[in-house]
Amino acid sequence: MNRLSLFGLLGLVIRRDLILAMRRRADVLTTLIFFVMVVSLFPLGVGPEPDMLRKMAAGVVWVAALLASMLSLGRMFSADYLDGTLEQMMLVPQSLSMLVLGKIVAHWMVSGLPLVLMAPVLGLQFDMSAQALWILIAGLLLGTPILSMVGAVGAALTLGLRGGGVLVSLLVLPLCIPVLIFGTGAVDAAITGMSVASHLLLLSALLLLALVFTPWVTAQALRISME
Amino acid sequence: MAINWFKYAAPSSFYGLIGKMIPWFAWSSGILFIIGLYIGFFVAPTDVQQGEAYRIMFIHVPTSILSMFVYLVMAGYAAMGLIFNTRLSSMMASALAPTGALLAFLSLWTGALWGKPMWGAWWVWDARLTSELVLLFLYLGFIALQAAIDDPRRADRASALLAIVGSVNVPIIYFSVKWWNTLHQGSTVKFSGTSMHVAMQQAMYTMLLACWLYVIAVSLIRVRSIILERERNTQWVTDLPEVTK
Amino acid sequence: MLEISNLACSRGDHLLFSELSFTLAAGELLQVEGVNGSGKTSLLRTLCGFMMPAAGEIRWRNQNIRELDEAYYAEMIYLGHLNAIKDELNAVENLRINAGLAGCAVEEKKIIAALRRMGLRGRETLPVKVLSQGQRRRVALARLLFSNAPLWILDEPLTALDVSAVGLMQELIGEHLAHQGMVIYTTHQPLEVAGITTRRLSLS
Numbered sequence: 001m002n003r004l005s006l007f008g009l010l011g012l013v014i015r016r017d018l019i020l021a022m023r024r025r026a027d028v029l030t031t032l033i034f035f036v037m038v039v040s041l042f043p044l045g046v047g048p049e050p051d052m053l054r055k056m057a058a059g060v061v062w063v064a065a066l067l068a069s070m071l072s073l074g075r076m077f078s079a080d081y082l083d084g085t086l087e088q089m090m091l092v093p094q095s096l097s098m099l100v101l102g103k104i105v106a107h108w109m110v111s112g113l114p115l116v117l118m119a120p121v122l123g124l125q126f127d128m129s130a131q132a133l134w135i136l137i138a139g140l141l142l143g144t145p146i147l148s149m150v151g152a153v154g155a156a157l158t159l160g161l162r163g164g165g166v167l168v169s170l171l172v173l174p175l176c177i178p179v180l181i182f183g184t185g186a187v188d189a190a191i192t193g194m195s196v197a198s199h200l201l202l203l204s205a206l207l208l209l210a211l212v213f214t215p216w217v218t219a220q221a222l223r224i225s226m227e
Numbered sequence: 228m229a230i231n232w233f234k235y236a237a238p239s240s241f242y243g244l245i246g247k248m249i250p251w252f253a254w255s256s257g258i259l260f261i262i263g264l265y266i267g268f269f270v271a272p273t274d275v276q277q278g279e280a281y282r283i284m285f286i287h288v289p290t291s292i293l294s295m296f297v298y299l300v301m302a303g304y305a306a307m308g309l310i311f312n313t314r315l316s317s318m319m320a321s322a323l324a325p326t327g328a329l330l331a332f333l334s335l336w337t338g339a340l341w342g343k344p345m346w347g348a349w350w351v352w353d354a355r356l357t358s359e360l361v362l363l364f365l366y367l368g369f370i371a372l373q374a375a376i377d378d379p380r381r382a383d384r385a386s387a388l389l390a391i392v393g394s395v396n397v398p399i400i401y402f403s404v405k406w407w408n409t410l411h412q413g414s415t416v417k418f419s420g421t422s423m424h425v426a427m428q429q430a431m432y433t434m435l436l437a438c439w440l441y442v443i444a445v446s447l448i449r450v451r452s453i454i455l456e457r458e459r460n461t462q463w464v465t466d467l468p469e470v471t472k
Numbered sequence: 473m474l475e476i477s478n479l480a481c482s483r484g485d486h487l488l489f490s491e492l493s494f495t496l497a498a499g500e501l502l503q504v505e506g507v508n509g510s511g512k513t514s515l516l517r518t519l520c521g522f523m524m525p526a527a528g529e530i531r532w533r534n535q536n537i538r539e540l541d542e543a544y545y546a547e548m549i550y551l552g553h554l555n556a557i558k559d560e561l562n563a564v565e566n567l568r569i570n571a572g573l574a575g576c577a578v579e580e581k582k583i584i585a586a587l588r589r590m591g592l593r594g595r596e597t598l599p600v601k602v603l604s605q606g607q608r609r610r611v612a613l614a615r616l617l618f619s620n621a622p623l624w625i626l627d628e629p630l631t632a633l634d635v636s637a638v639g640l641m642q643e644l645i646g647e648h649l650a651h652q653g654m655v656i657y658t659t660h661q662p663l664e665v666a667g668i669t670t671r672r673l674s675l676s
Contacts, residue, residue, distance in 0.1 A: 083556060087522070167372065225381065
């Protein structure tokens with residue numbers, strides 16, 4: 001019997017979660033529809049003036065993405081917790097952090113990536129320029145993985161609690177403020193003709209920071225919650 | 228019921244010790260509050276630019292400083308409880324949280340009161356006020372997580388991890404909010420733009436010290452209640468004169 | 473191999489048991505007994521490192537399992553109340569993932585052979601949600617067949633199993649013990665393994 005390497009484990013977990021998501025497609029679609037709906041509500045709320053919409057487009061898309069990714073956080077560990085798979089995952093002999101990273105990546109591919117792909121369409125609704133759209137997408141590509149990673153910590157801490165879904169948003173949203181600021185800041189900078197690089201670089205720095213620490217922190221949180 | 232004494236030894240002695248210390252902290256805090264407020268309201272001169280309204284900062288500044296400081300202390304205690312598995316430090320962390328949230332709230336409130344005459348609006352998206360608001364959210368998250376978990380041990384450990392993640396995040400949040408504020412040319416008004424009068428400084432430091440002692444006194448009172456609640460099944464609690472009465 | 477000394481376990485304020493000491497050597501079978509709520513599951517979960525003992529320590533090959541951590545997990549397999557199988561996947565997929573989580577990659581042939589031995593011929597590629605409770609338990613137990621961990625920790629392995637499956641379990645445990653394995657389990661049904669004296673540990 002061959003031993004599974006660290007990256008073998010990573011691949012296995014990602015593949016597993018993707019297969020499961022494919023067989024439960026409705027969950028993925030709900031998040032996406034929620035995202036589209038929230039964004040579409042704003043013009044109805046504030047009026048259809050193109051100037052104002054253009055100005056607030058990035059902020060609206062980002063806030064909606066933030067809320068949509070909160071919605072899907074509850075699913076990250078709870079199904080595995082309920083059927084006992086999480087117990088087996090805690091006993092993984094390679095590295096729990098690596099396994100958690102796999103789950104985060106899969107979660108992002110299922111709930112973050114669709115938002116990124118959908119964003120340009122929504123941007124068009126708000127009459128964003130092509131350049132601003134590209135920056136929005138770049139920001140979302142860098143930012144949504146951070147949301148999944150920070151969200152994983154919250155999801156692990158609130159595992160199995162009453163009202164965990166609302167609680168997790170309460171815990172995670174304040175921590176995501178920097179991502180929101182840099183993500184929307186990049187688009188603003190692009191519109192006003194300032195340098196975009198600094199915002200995107202800061203986002204990348206946050207991404208790296210989250211990549212290094214959050215899987216380990218999430219693993220610790222899971223150990224606490226499983227006790 | 229059998230009790231493992233070795234684990235509970237520390238809180239029982241701590242309980243008695245802080246019982247003797249609390250009156251000292253409470254009284255000195257009260258006296259300093261009176262002195263500080265007296266200097267602040269009657270001795271310190273009227274500010275040339277801001278008029279009388281600036282006097283709110285004798286409350287605003289100490290509460291703002293302490294609300295951030297208390298978060299760090301709380302996270303420190305929580306981390307200690309998590310790493311060394313010392314129950315008392317976790318109890319200290321949960322005792323500090325409501326006080327910290329109160330300070331953050333007071334700081335926001337006094338900030339708004341000060342902002343109305345200064346900026347003509349109750350709320351301005353100033354970098355400091357915004358960070359203070361986020362800090363309040365972090366406190367509320369900590370308290371909410373602790374309240375949602377029934378098992379006190381898990382509650383302590385989970386909220387400790389949250390506090391640590393939060394304290395790592397606080398500088399990032401502060402920096403990003405500041406960055407956001409300068410980009411949007413917000414109305415950042417410096418509190419201590421003009422050189423402060425000696426009496427103003429005295430009032431400020433006295434109030435800071437008074438608030439600090441208040442935090443210590445209140446959190447010690449709260450930690451005593453937490454100890455009693457968590458150790459209610461132990462012999463030493465049942466033997467306490469205030470319990471047997 | 474496995475040494476437990478002065479172990480105490482508590483749930484919330486409630487102390488489940490204390491001063492528990494025993495050892496388990498290669499080839500030994502240990503049955504944990506006790507009434508409901510006496511802490512059988514908590515003991516097994518503590519042995520897995522899920523729960524921190526209130527006092528005492530657990531040593532595996534003369535090292536504390538807290539320090540061994542992942543090295544210990546490579547040498548044990550745990551089967552809890554919950555089957556840890558996914559309704560959406562079929563038995564083969566479930567087992568391949570479970571084996572992967574246990575740290576080994578297994579070929580499909582071996583998985584199918586294991587499932588057949590567990591009496592699930594013809595059900596290998598059905599989604600698990602159409603299987604009965606007993607069949608699901610069999611899928612979960614099939615993991616034992618291709619694990620080479622010496623320590624088995626089984627929490628109520630016989631729940632939902634019929635007589636033939638119980639017989640099969642006895643056979644599996646017998647084989648494992650013959651290969652110098654160790655088994656700790658809890659059960660409410662009698663489990664006799666031929667040629668092995670079952671050690672009993674009762675929690676009160």
